[in-house]
Amino acid sequence: MPSSLPADAALPATRDTSLPAVTPLWETVIPAGTHWSAVLRRGLALRIVDIEGGANLAAVFYRQEDPLERYNMADTLKAQHTAHLTRGHVLYSDMGRVMASITADTLGWHDPLGGVGDAALFAQKYGTARYQTHRNDMIRNGRDSLVLELAKYGLGERDLVANVNFFSKVAVGDDGALDFVPGHSRAGSTLDLRFEMNTLAAFSTAPHPLDPRTPYEPKPVRVIAYRAYAADASAPADDPCRTACPENGRGFINTDRLFA
Template sequence: MQTDTMTRRVEVPGGAGRAVRVRAGELVRIVDILGGQVGDVFAFAAGEQHGNEHHSAEHTRAVTSRLFPAVGEPFVTDRRRPILTLVADTSPGHHDMLIAACDPQRYAQLGVPDHRSCATNLWEALAAVGHPYTGPTPQPINVFMRIPVGDDGTLSWLPAPTEAGDAITFRAELDAVVVVSSCPQDLVGINRGAPSPLAVEVLAGQGRQP
């Protein structure tokens, strides 16, 4: 990774969301700046003809036969096209693709209807870059989120285990819009305390692999 050249860096404030446009072959590195922070990641194929094509957790699980891809494996869209590949992970390696993005309905049930949410962050970030997605909120790639599955099928909600500077890196396989939400959840213990910032770094990679 040391030979890749950073082209831009966007800081995502704690509890907020940001979108970046990336070209096929570029790398997208998500950095937990302070540690202990979950990020909801969404990826959409760029271009009006692909406006609703997005990363699909269920299609990805079918391709990889895993709950979350290993380094070198792809994330695919709802049209079964690779859109991202996991290329590096310096975090403890706990990530999730089972839990839906927090949304206004979730917080209303928790008694705080005006709380920020990852779903709201997604829609605001897409509007900011003019991406024409009109479908439902996709299942996110929940980086740094630790949701172990017990032998009896139960899920546990554990704090993100990351330390300051831990990162996960994807290679874009399509021109894409990538949205990162620094999850604002402070009522369930997945983040350690108040939401904290993430960084999105776009790097000039070595192109798509054959």
């Protein structure tokens, strides 16, 4: 994304002071430095909570019925004229369809640019700690964690796409440099992610690759599932994510046609 493009060109910076009441269907905790995945049906939403503060939740997304269709970072940012994600933004697939929408956000900034750390980077920053000697305190990097989750669904390394880093902030300098902002997310920071198509989602709570802090101290994340709308329905015509910009309106139409 060009550094001269304002990060909030399409939408004003928005931060919810309160969250809508929801009826939980189930919930789980993704422990610090681990990984998790699920198939999330159309109309389901996840309330995602940074339990302790300082969390990073790397996430990748695929259409459940056809995983060749997957989250596209470039189209997501280009269509919405933004270099960060927050309430009102959506996640686009590489087919121009809306996969998921951020319907609530108490934090105001989530990173789509920084990528995910691999084994070499983590060994350089944190050293090594293997399961054979450290058990659950082993050091897990984000890339391998996501690949392990994708393998459960017949996907592999070649299927790994650019990810979103929820709860992390990376500022883009005038020279194009990416600067990690420490202390961005505090305990209780929350976003709601609503799924507009049946989606395979994989997550890792490993630290952000640009986080300068050592030692290795990942943080846990709570995930609460609830029903945002019926599976045979769709987001209403006046939904803020649908109406945020003309591109989003067209993206929702493309998605709705899958379920017509």
